[in-house]
Amino acid sequence: MWHTTEMVKIFENMTEVYGYDIYQNRKLCVALCNDLFADYSVEKNIMQMLFQAGLGETMKGVPFKSERELKMGLSNIEKFLMAQAIESSVRDKVLDVMRLAFVDKGVNSEIKSAYQPVISKDFNDSHFKMTLPVIKEFVDRIEASFKFIYFNKGEKVDSVLEKCIITDKFGKMHSSRMDYKLLIHGRSKNVTISIPEDDKKIFISGSTIEFVFLCSNHKRITTSYQINISKKTMLMQIAVCQMTEEEYNRTIDIVGLLIKTIDNVVKSTNTIMAEGSSISATNEQPAYTSSDIKEYSDALRREIHYLKQGKGKKYKIVNGNKLVKSDKGIYTYLFEMETELHLPDDAPVVVEAAGGLRAVGSVLSCEDFQILLLLDRDLNDKVSLAYLMVEPWKLLEALDKKMNSLNPNINKLAIKIMEEGPDLSTDTDILNVPKGQPAVEHKLEIDDIVTVWGPPGTGKTYTMAKIANSYIAKGKSVLIVSHSNVSVDGVIKQVVKMLDTDKRSILENGKILRFGYVRDDELSQNLYATSFNYALSKCDNYARLLECLMAKRDELRATDQMKSKEYDEVEHKIKEIRGEIRKEERRYVERALVIGTTISRATIDPMFEGRQFDLVMFDEVSMAYVPQVIAAAALAKEKFMCVGDFRQLAPISQNPDSRVLQVDIFSYLQIVDGKGSMYWHPWLVMLNEQRRMAPAISEFPSKFIYNRLLKDNAVVINGKRKKDNDLVIKSAPLPGDALNLIDLVGTYCAADKNTDGSRFNIFSAIISFSTAVKVEQNHIKTVGIITPYAAQVRLIRAMLKDYYTKGTTNVSCATVHQFQGSESDVIVFDVVESYPKSAVGYLMGKEPNQVARLINVAITRGKGKVITVANARFWENVFKGTNHIFYKLLQHIKNGKHQVIDNHDKTLQPYIESINPGRIINIFMNEQDAIAMFEHDMKKAKWQVVVSLPSGELRETEHQVFEIFDEADRRGIDIKMKSNDYAKLPEQWKEYCVGTENATFPIIVIDDEVAWYGLPTAKWKFQVDKTTSMVTVVHTMIRIKGKNTIEMLKALTDLENVVVGQNTRKLVKKKGIMVTNSMAASSGNVSDSGSISNYGLGAFVEEKEFCPKCKNPMILVKNARGTAYLKCSNKACKERKYLTVDLMNWYINSHNVKCPKRDGGELKGGLSKYGPYIRCNCGHFLKPDEI
The missing domain is CATH 3.40.50.300 (P-loop containing nucleotide triphosphate hydrolases)
Structure with missing residues (x-):
């Protein structure tokens, strides 16, 4: 902190003892400064240097006897200080001292007192207040952030934060540089200002920090804070003084500069500060339009509408657990994913749970088949199954906006693709196309648009990297985009690999950055080439804190505490720190010379808005929509090159009515037609030699x-x-x-x-x-x-x-x-x-x-x-x-x-x-070895065994396997079994089994811990047609022991459900639970109201049918004539329904119900003029309540 008051007193004492002539003697002034300023080392060094350089000679007119003399004298001193390259913050401090110490005592005291600062400890006399500054330390700078809060005291005062000054404990001063902030009257604002470190580290512990505000009411306000060892700040003082004419003129110049660079600034017409300043109106250009833009815009909007209706891709998520509910009604859920998604933090999502219950939210974190979500509603403590929908339409909306906002004066290459590209097509055979890497480089030199056809392994990545490095050597900017992260990773990795040793400093200075999610393991470890890692390396404090938090998270995972509140808090802190690092990341990306990112990010990220690159290269362009190619070309200033292979995968759209989006750029330019025929095009060049495959x-x-x-x-x-x-x-x-x-x-x-x-x-x-x-x-x-x-x-x-x-x-x-x-x-x-x-x-x-x-x-x-x-x-x-x-x-x-x-x-x-891998998967070709191992597993069973049998024609070893099941059943283990071929099963197996249509695979799952594929062996065959089948002759039995694999098997096969036609129900234990209808009838279990008991068809109806009005279960009843029908179980509701043939047959087939007359007859439901009935193929009829 500069000691202005003390210095003024010292100079007044010097003048009183030696007179004003003393200031013309350089050596004596230097010596006196050494003695008198001994307690103020910073001020001593500066004043000694200034007097040695001739400050005294510029003070010949002192004392200043009038306001005019004061202005002229200070102007001369300021010119001298600028000639000595004194930085602005120190210059202002010296001028303050000169102004206060060298005004003639006989002059009206108002001249002097007008510039004397008024010191206070609060903001009561100011038009604003500010929150305590938060100090953040980075490798290349210090950042101070606070909230500027405007007071409405009847006076409209605009302000400019001119600078921020840190004076460390060694007396060294560090100042911000032209990082001005315009603070309009009537508005509060969050402010962040940076102090660069240059080559010397700023030691902020024990230092002071000052903020200088220039105000439209001619006031200069300086707020000073002390920074303690933990980087917390404490208010020291607020100094308010009158501005000089020169200071005020400089203030007007700063405001003029700021207003020219800020959009939508509100004009301040009632203050002098606004005089001479004007907002430069944006010179809007009419957007380019064409029939192609209209066609693609319509297709994009149809795709957006289709996705918003929920018809797009849904991802199954399972085993959801609610971790915590915040005070703001936000629910945190942890789900496991069946597919590995790579969603960014804060990505908007919709979760659809059972019963159509929907929650909207965002991603907290997403990695390793787990996703942590913040949702706006409670989906219960546990959610066994739900569907996740991301919101890809936001990308498409941004793309549509890009297409409809092309500026003819700026986006010339994008417009050229549409206006000239298709018209340049020919019917000349593609054999004459230029070929080879040198041809690509030459083509790019002479043309501003180049289309590279590169079959697999022909060096597309190498060629792009070589071109990028040639642009680096020229100091030109390059943007590399692709549809996929993997592709971008490959090009950036190759760019780094090809850098000459003498150019490594380019990489180390953050001039080549991969921006976005990095899939490549090697590249993700690179400290310089990935933007997040580079930003992290510049944020030591964040890096250390993030490392500690991630170690804590790993510890909680290892101890199975992922459902704890502590785990949730750690995830939130990790997200918060990553957010801060992301802010830093963007600063470095904006300064990079070569940037690699996906076309989606380049389209939607505001960082790329209005920015153009000397060269834009689009890799794997065959997978991109034509509008994405146009959006990428809009970012090109001089050259645009798209690279791909029209014999590889094409773009994908979800909506069948948006087929125009499935046309790639090669087809759009008519290089290839719908039949696959290929033609020469003046923009086309081919890489024709593959260097990858045998x-x-x-x-x-x-x-x-x-x-x-x-x-x-x-x-x-x-x-x-x-x-x-x-x-x-x-x-x-x-x-x-x-x-x-x-x-x-x-x-x-x-x-x-x-x-x-x-x-x-x-x-x-x-x-x-x-x-x-x-x-x-x-x-x-x-x-x-x-x-x-x-x-x-x-x-x-x-x-x-x-x-x-x-x-x-x-x-x-x-x-x-x-x-x-x-x-x-x-x-x-x-x-x-x-x-x-x-x-x-x-x-x-x-x-x-x-x-x-x-x-x-x-x-x-x-x-x-x-x-x-x-x-x-x-x-x-x-x-x-x-x-x-x-x-x-x-x-x-x-x-x-x-x-x-x-x-x-x-x-x-x-x-x-x-190839038997062992460990979690063991393959058996010997059936007896497999059965012995299976018996060993079954003896360890604790609660249930689920069995799926595609065929009922079991082989001769079936009795061995059945005895193992039977023994487990006697120990109280639940045996749940289903088969696609129930009728052909041995009779003893039918005691455990029910019929189904979804037992495609021979699977046994024991306690969700061990699974078997291929047991019991059967005469499996695939029916090719009515007369031909393929028989299994290589019987392979496979033991699987892996939590993730078994969960996936169960989910994919729908193992624990029974499916008959369109109807699905839970697979339950049959033996000892199923009760026959004859038992129900003999028990006389019919209520007075005519409802049939909870046995057989009656229980099935109650489980499957619900009232369309009040949603209560329906029950099976009979009227006075004995006709069965359904009525609502809610006595207050009078809703009734017919008992349908489909419902009766669903029950018969799913439960393998046989005729209760024990003649083994097959049953089938029917309907006559007397109502529903059941017919046995042995020739007799039954009532619905008899089955």
């Missing part, structure tokens, strides 16, 4: 996808890549071939779909998982399992999570869509499709061009080896004689004499035995 892999896409335009580069034929790939090819499993098929024909590899309609195949999932594990055990660096369906991914990821408990593995699993842009040494392609489904699912059976894209992406992810897992006979039966691309792949593998593992050659069973 030639045995690339042969298929080159021949069947790229019309042989895709060539093998020398590096995969005889270079380093060949050596690397050869090591992978030679490794087990399946050594010796790059292209392999595991044909599951002969196994019970059933496929089904879950409640979301996504297909899964438990047996192929286990084979794919086990194969990948075996690959990794042979020290292969990267292994990828890819599959068309999300349900299969969820199942395999659950296995990976159980198997690799420490989370460290080289095996990854994703859908084909998610894997686009990635690569692995070995790819396991799990196709999923199989019987009992008679046709392939949507993803593998839709429009041929789309399926070709999907298969192309799947096969071309592998560098050294691709292993396809499929039921080849299924594909042959469904697609033989067609051009289906996957059927062609199977034929290519077989006819090309590649390695095939199948039962025909007796190689399948030995292969399955060789």
Whole structure:
């Protein structure tokens, strides 16, 4: 803190002793300052330096005898101080001293007293007050934040926060630099001001901090605070003094500067400060419009409307627990996710629970298959199942806004794509397109729009990174965007990798930043290349605190306290700190030279509003909507380059009426037509040499996808890549071939779909998982399992999570869509499709061009080896004689004499035995060994066993398994069993079993801790058509012990539910619980009112049917004529309903009800003019209450 009052007194004493002439003697002034200012080291050093430099010579006119002399004298002194490069904060302090110490005593005291500060300890005499400043310390600056609170005292006073000054305990002063804040009268405002550290650290503990306000009422107000060791502030004083004319003129200049840079500022017409200042009106340009913009805008709005109606993607979330309710009515819930989502903090969501109950909220955190949500309503303490809907329409709304706000004077490249792109199309064969990486670089030099066609492995990422580095060398800005995080990661990673050693400082200074969610593990650990890590490295205090909190969270997780209030509080604190770091992150991203982010973030984030880059590059552009390409081009100032492959995955829209969104930029520019024909275009250049795949892999896409335009580069034929790939090819499993098929024909590899309609195949999932594990055990660096369906991914990821408990593995699993842009040494392609489904699912059976894209992406992810897992006979039966691309792949593998593992050659069973992963999954090929292990598990059963039997034709070992169930039942274990083939089951099994239509898989789950697939063995077969079936000959029994895998199996298979037609009910224990209708009848259990007791059909009705008016259960009753009908159980409600045939048959089929006359007859409901009845196929009739 500057000691103005003390200095004035010292100079007055010097003048009284030595006279004014003393100030002309440099040496004597320097010596006197050394003695007299000994207690004020900062002031002493400054004044000694100034007198040594000639301050005294500028004071020849002292004492100032009039106000005019004072102004002129201070003006000369200020010019001298500026010539000495004295910073503004010190300059003002020196001028204050000169003004107060060198005014003639004979002059009217008003001249002097007008500039004398009035000191107080509160804000009572000010037009504002401020909250205690909060001090935050960063590597490159100190930030002070407070709230400026305006007092309405009848006088309209505008203010400017001119500067903030920190004086540390060593006397060193540090000031903000032109970080002015305009504070309009009548308004309160949150204010943050920065003091840069430059090369010297600011020691804030024990320092003082001052805020200088310049006010329109000619007042200068300085508030001073002491900062203690814990960085808390305490008010010391408030100094109010009159401004000089020069200060006031400078204030007007500052306000003029601020008003020009602030939008929507309110004009202050009643103050002098507003004189000479004006708000520069924004010169609005009319937005560009065209028929294409209208068409895409309409499609986007249809998609938005479709999603808002809840028809878009829903994600199943399970095992929800309410952690806490806040005072503001916000409920915190922890859910487990069936699929791994990557949602940002604060992402808006909707949760739909049972009964259509909906809650709106936001994401608190989302990671590792768990999501913590803040919701606006109570969904009960536990929520077993719910559906999560994100709000993707917000991205589409932002995209629509971008499309409709293109400025012809600014967004010239975006408009050029629409106006010129399609018109430049030709019918010239694509063979003449320029080819190779040098051609891309040359094209970008001569053209402002370049479209790069890059098939898999042709060096798209390398080319983009090389171009980005050339722009870095020129000091030009680059924005890299893509549809996926994985793709952006790849390009930024390559940019960093290619940096010359002498350019590493560019990276270390935060000039290359990956902004957004980082999927790549290696890149996520980079301290400089990811914006969050870079910001964290600049926030030491936050970094330490975040590390402590995350350690605490891990501790709570390890001790299973995730449902505790403490865990919730820790998560909130982590989110709060991350929020602060995010603010810092944005500051650094704004200064970066090269930024990599997703197109969604670039579209919706205000940071990119109004900003343009010298070059914008769009990777994996085939997956992007055309409006997204236009939005990206709008961010380009000089050049725009889009990179992709129209033979890979296309954009996806949810609404069938928004098909125009499924057209990629290559189709829009008419480079490729609807039939797949390809044409030359003046913007097009091709990367035609692949450097990734072993030639045995690339042969298929080159021949069947790229019309042989895709060539093998020398590096995969005889270079380093060949050596690397050869090591992978030679490794087990399946050594010796790059292209392999595991044909599951002969196994019970059933496929089904879950409640979301996504297909899964438990047996192929286990084979794919086990194969990948075996690959990794042979020290292969990267292994990828890819599959068309999300349900299969969820199942395999659950296995990976159980198997690799420490989370460290080289095996990854994703859908084909998610894997686009990635690569692995070995790819396991799990196709999923199989019987009992008679046709392939949507993803593998839709429009041929789309399926070709999907298969192309799947096969071309592998560098050294691709292993396809499929039921080849299924594909042959469904697609033989067609051009289906996957059927062609199977034929290519077989006819090309590649390695095939199948039962025909007796190689399948030995292969399955060789890949037995152990630990959580154990594969048995010997039935007696499996039964012995199963018996061991059953003896440990504590409460229940759930059984699913696809077939009733059990093999001869069934009696061994039945005895194990029977013994468990005698010990009081609940045996819940269902079968698709109830009628063919041995009679003793029927005591435990009920009929169903959803027992597709042979599964046994014991206490939710151990599961078995393939027991008891049966004569399983897949019905191909009316006369043909495929019999299981390779009986494989699999023991599964993993919490996540078993939960996923139960969820996907709907294991604990019975389904008959459209009706679903809970699977319950049958033996010892089911009561026959003859028992009910013999007990005379009919009430006086005619209602039938809670046995049989009556209990079923009460469970399934509800009153349409009051929602109470309906009950089965009879009228005076004995006709059965339904009436509301609420006596006050008179609602009645018919007993329908469907309801009777639902009960008969779901409970396997037989004729009570014990003739074994099959029952069926009917309706006559006398009412509902039951008919036995033995020829007699029953009343509904008799079953």
